[in-house]
Amino acid sequence: MKKPSLIWRWAWRELFHGQLWPVVAALSLIIACVFALSALANRIEQGLTQQGRAMMAADLTLRTTTSPLDASVLTALNDLDVDRSTQTRFNTMVFSQDKMQLVSVKAVDGQFPLRGDLELQGSNIQNKVKPGELWLAERLFTLLDVKMGDPVDIGDVTLRVSGKIVTEPELSFNPFNQMPSVLMHQSQVGEAGVVRPGSRVSYRYFFRGEDSALQDVRTTVPDQPGYRWTDENDSSTTGEMLDRSRGYLSLTVVLVIIMAAGTLLLTSQHYVESRTDILAMVKSIGARKAWVRNWLFRQLLLMFSLAITFGLATGAGLEYLLRLPLTDVLPDPLPSYGIIPWILGPAVAVLVSMPALGIPLMRLTNAPAISVLQSQALPPARKNPWSWMLAAIPCIALVAWSYDNQLMWLVLAALVLMLSLLAALGVGILGLARRHVKHPSLRLALSRITRNPAASGAQLGALATSFMLLSIIWLLRTDLLDDWQQTLPANAPNVFAINIAKDELNDYLGELDGNQLDRSEAYPVIRGRLVAKNGVDYNLSEPNEGRRDESLRRELNLTWQETLPSHNVLLEGSWPEKGGVSVEEGIANRLGLKLGDTLTFMVNSQRFDANVNSIREVEWRNMKPNFYFIFDPDLVASLPANWLVSFRLEGSQTDLVNQLGREFPTVTLMDLRTMSGRIQSILRQISLSLSVLAGLAVVSGLLLLLTLLRISLAERAREIMLYRTLGASKKSINTTLWAEYGIMALVSGCMAVGGAELAMASLLKWGIELPVRLHPEVWLSLPPLAVTLVFVTVAMMIRQLLQPLKS
Structure with missing residues (x-):
């Protein structure tokens, strides 16, 4: 049997005994994450689609x-x-x-x-x-x-x-x-x-x-x-939830890829730096560049073979583990995720590795032989046109895949902007602190961090970006779930009573209160049409009824109130004064209504005018009584009206529906408990899905953080030996290391908070169209969490780093 050639044996040795196993691990991570997320996202989306179609x-x-x-x-x-x-x-x-x-x-x-x-x-x-x-x-x-x-x-x-x-x-x-x-x-x-x-x-x-x-x-x-x-996308309130959950799933997959790619890039660069001297020695004894390329190609072949095998196997197991919490909410039988994840995982790994792995290895092939005698810097990648081409390929693939995903592009744009700003801000903060700190260990730590502004900025920016990505993923999940929970909270009304006559209103409300039911306030309801604006009939301005807005083709439910409903938000103007009407924002935009317009309504063949005095924001999905138009009571209170009230019934109170029907036979009861339960089921499914995916993304971010700190600590080994040679004590070096990484963690955590808030503001306003808000919980939790994570990581690695100090 022919023995493997020297080049193959060396490739195997490098893979298992050298520095390449972290590269294989990073590639396997990308393949496993992409496989698991794409397969699970496919199944979740099919499940959500089936839920929407079932409704x-x-x-x-x-x-x-x-x-x-x-x-x-x-x-x-x-x-x-x-x-x-x-x-x-x-x-x-x-x-x-x-x-x-x-x-x-x-x-x-x-x-x-x-x-x-x-x-x-x-x-x-x-x-x-x-x-x-x-x-x-x-x-x-x-x-x-x-x-x-x-x-x-x-x-x-x-x-x-x-x-x-x-x-x-x-x-x-x-x-x-x-x-x-x-x-x-x-x-x-x-x-x-x-x-x-x-x-x-x-x-x-x-x-x-x-x-x-x-x-x-x-x-x-x-x-x-x-x-x-x-x-299924517009059949009900679930359509918006489906769209937003799909965007979040896609965004999570992309951010996991970015963080895993960062892990791969850092690991590859560390490998190149550790092998530059070896390649220089091989060249000095006569090896040609073609031989070096052949050696590297065989290592790449081995790496990708192992990474694809382990990555796909791990991804299949990971997908199974991820959907275990979703067993009760995923459809049965479980929809197949098809062949796409099996192809997508390795394809993404290849695309990501082109610049992350290809550019450092191309630089490694150009290692000068003279580096054996005198340390030489590798030629910069920017001077090689192939580097630009390798960097462009995954960018083109990303554009082709997600050109219409506005949410993802907002995050990526914020990421690039924040990386630059956070790096510059971090270096500036540390430089300012260095001038005012007197403690020797802190001064030495700050000196080490700020000695090379470019390297320090990159390290701080990378740490801050890691924390920022983790914050964005978790905060976005939280804001989406909060919005959906407000849309249909656990105590949302699930029964409506309409056509309540005025003379039986007090008795009806008394019956509800006597049974201790959580109810809304009672609303008078009249049926009428909007027929004109500023004296111009809509029949004349748009003779074709089919082209008019849907609200102009039917009777509307109108009401009057002395105060603003608690679940409405006043956007413009003041609450209707005498002769005024408050208009819902959506219909105001569709019909071009603005403050000061005079609207003409017809109720029971009676025409009357009302001036637009305010614009309201209405959440139509919350199953509470909502109206397009709310009048000043003095304007319409004399018109005959029936009354509406909503309330909540629990499962054990079913008999009360029949009792109310017997006691008030003219009142129409609409029992929406089945529909409410269905929507709650979909909300639980989406909540679990987003939580599982966010958890996986956090794990990927933590792996990137571990890689950053591992490489940073490895770079400290020679400096620690030098300090020890110059007489520094173990305590002094230990204190300096803890101070250095503590300062970096605290500064990067604070910068990540600011970056996450800016990114979330952009996402909420232009990406998923939710109200922009601050997140005080992240200001209080992220900096201490960043310091804790860094200290735990450093504690696991610092003992080996200080090993040479023992006598």
Whole structure:
């Protein structure tokens, strides 16, 4: 058997007994992190997408309030590779033997739902609606005083009650448009005779299929006024959460790559510095540059082979460990992450290693042979055109991959800016401190740090940037979760009561307070239209109704209040004075409304004017009563109104819904507990996902920090020997080292706080559009944490560094 050549044996020796194992570890870290994060992010995104689609009962939904789709369009849709379900929705009165009730009828076919769960409980459990069946929301049994098998009339058709609706997808957030729902089969709508010309009916078409087929559906259906397409990104409040969580996942992957690349770069440079003299000696005994390149190439081949093997194996195990906390919230069966992570991990490692590993090794091949006799500096990388090319390749790949990820580019821009500013600021602070410190050990520590401003600035900037990245990842996660928790807090109202008459308002509120329910204040509600601005009717300014804003095509819920609602924020103006109206920010922007405009409204055929006196910010996702327009009470209080109140019911208080329905039969109760629970489930899933990913990113940052300190301490070995030779005591050297690294940790921690706050301000304002705020918790915790981490790391390494001092 042929023995391996000398060059291979030396390559193996360098790999296992030299300085290359940290390079293999850094490459393995990049591959493992990219694999684990991309695979987990893929699964999380698929899970979140499935949750979003389950809440809309399909992959894609078309809603029209004008007319059903033409037969020719439906025929064309039959040729596409998609599943389709049709629903007709309308409000009507239903009649039992003794009572009647206004309900929301959902007439569905046998395919509904295409996504999500529909659970119907009758003589047995089923999940499809069949002809001849009528399924009721639970409280309708009380309101109509019926039981299973009793007849209920809907228009001209009589249906037997088949059972109750336990769970259903496609739940809405608008409390004003919800009524107790019933399910019947689509085929019996015509027989009922309740849908006639002029009836207020909406038609919904549900589609399920591949993304390309769904795009074909959009193309096949002609664009018409009144048509509205909905997918999982905009079907509900979860759409915004999905977008922001995707951006955070992508950002976390990129920052982990950056920190792992920093680890690789530092390790590679340390290896080059440690092998310069060896390569110079090899060249001095006759080795040519081609031989050196061949030697380095074989080492690279070995490194990448081992790194890919260990990295992929570690990444697969890491992905499994990361999703263990998410077992209860990830979909079952678990979606596959495909082949992309297996390719992406090694590809990213190769791209990152081109400049991080390639440029130092190219400099190493140019090590002059004369370095054996006299130390010579390696030629700078900037003079080699290949260095620029190697640095450009991963940059081009990053642009091609994430050119549209605004969140990531904001962080990278802030990172580059902060690195320069923090390095310069740190050197300036330490230089100023050096002039005023008198203690010998502190003066020596400051002298060592500031002796080479460029090197000191780079080291301080690298430490500060590491702490800053860790802070950004954690603070961004915290701000996102805080925003979502405020959107739907644990005590959010989950039941709305509307149509409360004024003469029964006090009794109704007294019943709620008597049962110790957490409720909102009561709001009067009138229905009206916005018809003109500054004397110009919208009918004249935009004759085509289909092109007008949605708020101009329907009646709006209007109210009046003497004080600003506690969950609204006043942005401009003052609370409405006499004859004034407060306008929600979103509709003000869409309609071009500003302070001082005169708006004309129509309520019950009565027109009246109101001046815009204020603009409010409204959080529509918090499931509290919110309104586009809030009037001065003196302006509209004389108009007939019903009242609205929201409150929270716990799971053990279900019977109270039926009790309120019996005592106040004219009040409409909308029970949103199922929908609220669903949103809370998605929030828990996103929270766990972001926490797991943030934790992994923190681990990557700590590895970068360890590498920085390990290399820095290794550079101190010769200086410590020199100090010892000159007579310095072990105590003096020990004190100086602790002072040096303590000062560096404290300064870099303080700089990281400022950098993180500036970066977070940019991210919150322009990246994810959240309110900008300071984070006092990071000011108090990060500098001490930085000092603690550095001291713990130094303590693990300093004993070996001071070993030569022992007698």
